[in-house]
Structures are given as structure tokens and as C-alpha cells.
Amino acid sequence: MTLPATPLDTWLKLGVIQTSLDPGAAWVTSTKMSASEEERAIAEIRGYFAAFRQEQQPPDIILLPELAVPTGFEKTLRAMANGLESVVIAGLDYRNGVLPGHVHNEALLIVPKRWRGKAMGSHTVTRRIGKTYPAPQENNQLKLIGCHFQPDPSVWLFDGDEIGTFGVMVCYDFLDLERIAMYRGKVQHLFILALNKDATSFRHVAEAVSRMVFCNVVICNCGHFGGSLAVSPYRLSERREIYHHAGPKLATGQIIELPVATLDQHQRGRTPLKDKVPEYKSLPPGYDLSVVLLDQLAKLN
Structure with missing residues (x-):
């Protein structure tokens, strides 16, 4: 892991929003x-977002499922991200998709014009983060309404910068072992946006990945199923689960x-002591x- 260009902050302030959207009622006959x-x-x-605006310092990053x-x-x-000066994922x-009947499942990353008190650019920057693997039930539901899932293999x-390096995944991609291995030694945070019934299984995976990749893992799940959480590989077990x-059927927002x-x-x-x-x-x-190995590759480049 190469040394950061700027010193890292002590904490990342993260806003986690669970909306209570009912997937059983949302997509009955179409993909809208x-x-x-x-x-x-x-x-x-x-x-x-209005509640977060009351904070003296808004969240650095806000997650939505x-x-x-x-x-x-x-x-x-995008306008709301600019108003709060927060990155939104x-x-x-x-x-x-391009072909009739094909659909993408994506996350949107929004970088506002100002972030953490600094100008980031003259305009808002957005990136689309596509999902690679549909969950079996998602795939079946799409087929029932005549649609085909279009994978985005990225x-x-x-x-x-100061809040560290992070990866973003959409739901079922979190179970892709090769993808998880790619993040090892490269990140301080992994963010997973989910619409997942089996929140218990994802919690166990999050705890395991936090230890194996050795980073913070945050799952922002749909409030209809619940189970959003954040874990960190602290030594003391009572500190590892930062949020759960x-x-x-609960909507909530938490910083x-x-x-x-x-x-x-x-x-x-360089192990810090407490x-x-x-x-x-x-x-x-x-x-x-x-x-x-990552440091050697960075020197070669």
C-alpha cells in the first residue's frame, strides 16, 4: 500500500440512509x-438530507441503498449533494440498456463542487458504478417482466484523499470472492449498497471481509428488510460493530x-496502541x- 499523498484524518464521517421502499410493490409490471x-x-x-443539514459539519459521504x-x-x-457539500453514493x-429489454442496476457516485471546505471543480462530477452479478431472485423477477439483466464487469x-481509499459494490457483488481479493491491501473502507432479504448472512460476510481485507465494511441495506451495519477490525469485540x-419496514438515517x-x-x-x-x-x-507487492508495483509504474 503506497503512502498517501496527504496525511489521513482520524475519522471519516459517514451518513447512512435506509429508505423503506417496498420491493414487492415497487417493480410489479416494469423496471420503474x-x-x-x-x-x-x-x-x-x-x-x-434535511436532518443532516442541521449538523455543524455535514457527513463526508452519504450512502443510500x-x-x-x-x-x-x-x-x-446532485443539487442536494452540492447543498450539503457531501459525496453521495x-x-x-x-x-x-442499449438493447431493448436490457437493464442496468447501478450506483451513482456524486462529487460536489465543494467538499470538506475545498473546491473540487467547476462542476459536479458523477460516476456510474454498475452491478456485475444479479441475485438469483432479482434475475428471475426481471425475466418475469420480460427484461434481461445487463452486467457491468468493473x-x-x-x-x-484525507479520508482514505474506498471501494463500492452493489449487493450480490459483495459475495464475489475474486472481487474481494482485489481490494486487499488497497482500501480503508468498503461500501456495499444492498437490497437484501438475508441481512444476517450479509452481516456475517461483512465481519469476515473486515478481517480478511482488513478494512471498515459498511452495508447500507433497504429499510424494508433492515440490517444496515458498519464493522471495523478492532481488537476488542465490543468496538468492532460500530453501527447496526x-x-x-423501518426508514432511518444515522451519522x-x-x-x-x-x-x-x-x-x-505500524501498530497503534491503546x-x-x-x-x-x-x-x-x-x-x-x-x-x-503493491508497493513494488507502484514503484514500477
Whole structure:
């Protein structure tokens, strides 16, 4: 892992929004969410952004679940990101592909014109992060309404400057072992936008990935199923689960803090101590070798 260009901050301030959209009512006969679910989604998103605006310092990044944002709301969401000066990573409603009947499932990353008190550019920057693998049930539901899932086979890695490096995945891609391995030694954070019934299984995967990739893992799940959480590889078990919101059919917004600088130090083998003992778990087998190889590749480039 190459040294960061600028010193890392102590914490990343993260806003996690669970909207209560009902997937059973949202996509009945088409790939566009129903009018009632769209109206509810927009009202909840506006409400939580308004709540975040009351903070003296807004979140550095705001997450919204998979398929949570109506496509017609994208322009407004960009304006809201600029208003808060927060990066927004949000799951969009299905987008039509080039071929008839083909659809994309994507997240949208929005970088505002100003972020963390600094000018980022003359205009808002957006990136679309496509989902590679549909969940079996998602694939079946799309086929029932005559649609074909269009995969986007990309792995995304973002440099967040002082708040660390992060990866973004959409739901079922989180179970792709090769993808997870690609992030090892490269990130401080993994963000997963989900619409997942089996929140318990994803929680177990998040805990395992947090140890194996050795980073913070955040799952922002649809509130209809619940189970959004954030975990970090702290040594003390009571510190590892930073956030967990359980229970179905619940909309919620929460601001949490994720460790950055101390985690980065530990990843590099400079173990920070708290009360004279290591603050984090031991690095997983082979992690040191991964870091050395990445540093050598960076020098070659």
C-alpha cells in the first residue's frame, strides 16, 4: 500500500440512509418503481438530507441503498449533494440498456463542487458504478417482466484523499470472492449498497471481509428488510460493530464515524496502541506480502 499523498484524518464521517421502499410493490409490471413508492422514496430522502443539514459539519459521504433513488430524481440529488457539500453514493432505479429489454442496476457516485471546505471543480462530477452479478431472485423477477439483466464487469477503487481509499459494490457483488481479493491491501473502507432479504448472512460476510481485507465494511441495506451495519477490525469485540440497525419496514438515517488514520497505520505494520495494547486485530495471513507487492508495483509504474 503506497503512502498517501496527504496525511489521513482520524475519522471519516459517514451518513447512512435506509429508505423503506417496498420491493414487492415497487417493480410489479416494469423496471420503474411505482408512483407511490417513488413518492415515498423521495420524501424520505429529502427528510434525511434535511436532518443532516442541521449538523455543524455535514457527513463526508452519504450512502443510500441499492435501487433507492428514482431515475427522475438524479438531477435533484446532485443539487442536494452540492447543498450539503457531501459525496453521495446512491443506488439508482433500473436504467434501460442499449438493447431493448436490457437493464442496468447501478450506483451513482456524486462529487460536489465543494467538499470538506475545498473546491473540487467547476462542476459536479458523477460516476456510474454498475452491478456485475444479479441475485438469483432479482434475475428471475426481471425475466418475469420480460427484461434481461445487463452486467457491468468493473471493479471500482476511489481515492478519498484525507479520508482514505474506498471501494463500492452493489449487493450480490459483495459475495464475489475474486472481487474481494482485489481490494486487499488497497482500501480503508468498503461500501456495499444492498437490497437484501438475508441481512444476517450479509452481516456475517461483512465481519469476515473486515478481517480478511482488513478494512471498515459498511452495508447500507433497504429499510424494508433492515440490517444496515458498519464493522471495523478492532481488537476488542465490543468496538468492532460500530453501527447496526435491525428490524424490517423501518426508514432511518444515522451519522457514524469510521477510523481512518490509525487503521491505515496498522495496515502498514505500524501498530497503534491503546492503553498499551494493540488497538486492532492482528493482520491476516499474507497481508504483509500483499502490501510489499503493491508497493513494488507502484514503484514500477
